[in-house]
Amino acid sequence: MPLGTLDRTPPPFFKQGPSALSKLMFFSALALFLMVADLRFKITQPIRAAVATALYPVQWLALQPVRAVQHGGGYFTALSQARASEEEAHKKLAFQSLRASQVEQLAQENSRLRKLLGLREQLAISGVAAQVLYDAPDPYTRKVIIDRGLVQGVELGSPVLDEFGVLGQVTRVHPLVSEVTLVIDRELAIPVLNTRTGERSVAFGEPSAYGGGLELRFMGSNSDVQKDDLLTTSGVDGVYPSGLPVAKVDRIERRAESAFARIYCTPQAKVNAAVHVMVVKPVSGGELPPPAAEPVGPITKGGRK
Incomplete structure (x- = not known):
């Protein structure tokens, strides 16, 4: 048989369906559609929650x-370091005991003054203890994962604290774990108050x-800000309770x-070494008292009756 008459096409038994180019175009269009749908309609949020729940034991x-x-x-820490820590703890305990003896008296005076001035009482802070599991895998953000979620009562937007100050805010909640955006992440902003x-x-x-800090923006070049000024939460946003330490002013550049x-600031919380944290419920989560109703009546020329 002449070679020119041989059929060089593969038999139908070995055909693999659509071509590689057709598969590439189809799956590229499907991926683009899923990304747009997830961005607009959040269709993968239940899938993320299910996957996070399933992967938690792993x-x-x-x-x-x-x-x-x-x-x-x-366990193999040096004995000298342990003794030094114990002595430091005894000193702090003595100092805290001295301050604790004055707390009750100051609280009573504060309550009497607030009643005298007609001010509402400060809101009680309640929260859930949690532990940091690991850093989020996204290299372009500063986030951590904690071992508390919807099952333990964690709410979206809850402030997160450590023993030194504000660590961040809960930005995603799963059934068993939650994602916390740290205060040094560029997408997080906190209303603060200069205590001085x-x-x-x-x-x-x-x-x-x-390596990670905060910046006070839109402050005038002649603003009264000094190095080592303490910044605390102002409480005007309805999320963070007022008076929580946030940062200290580290460097000021006036041009x-x-x-x-x-104005560059150093966070008070241990953003790179936090292990045990407290998740606090947002202030606006049903704890704020309703505003006083304005008097209703017909409006006259001189005002309301």
Whole structure:
């Protein structure tokens, strides 16, 4: 048989369906459609919650060797360091005992003054203790994952604290775990109050400053801000309780060509080493009393009757 008459096409038995180019175009269009649908309609949120719930036991098992190594290293801590820590703890305990003896008297005076001035009582803070499991895998954000979720009563937007100050805010909640955006993330902003001057401002996350910090923006170049000024939550946003430590002013740059100063701050919380945290319910989550109703009546020329 001449070679020119041979059929060089594969038999039908070995045909694999559509071509590779057709498959590439189809799956590319499907991926683009799913990304747009997820962005607009959040269709993958239940899937994320289910996957996070299913992977939680695997994450827990994977973290056990790391915790075992950490606990083993802590067990072999030098005795001198342990004694130094004990002495420091005794000093702090004595100082706290001295201050605690004055708390009850100050609380009573505060309550009497508020009643005298007709001010409402401060809101009680309630929260849930949690532990940081690991950092979020996204390298472009500063987030951590904690071991409390919807089952434990964690709400979206809840402030998260450590023993030193505000650590961040809950930005995603799953049934068993939650995602916390740290205060140094560029997408987080906190209304703050300068305890020395009483001036309010907003602190924005600045992850590129000294490995992670905050920045006071839109502050005039002649504003009364000094190094080591303590910034606390102002409470005007209805999310963070007032008076929580947020940061200290670290560096101030005043430029003649700019009307605003560049003010960099260091967070009070241990954003890179937090282990045990407290998740506090948002102030606006049903705890704020309703505003007083205005008197209703016909309006006259001189005002309301």
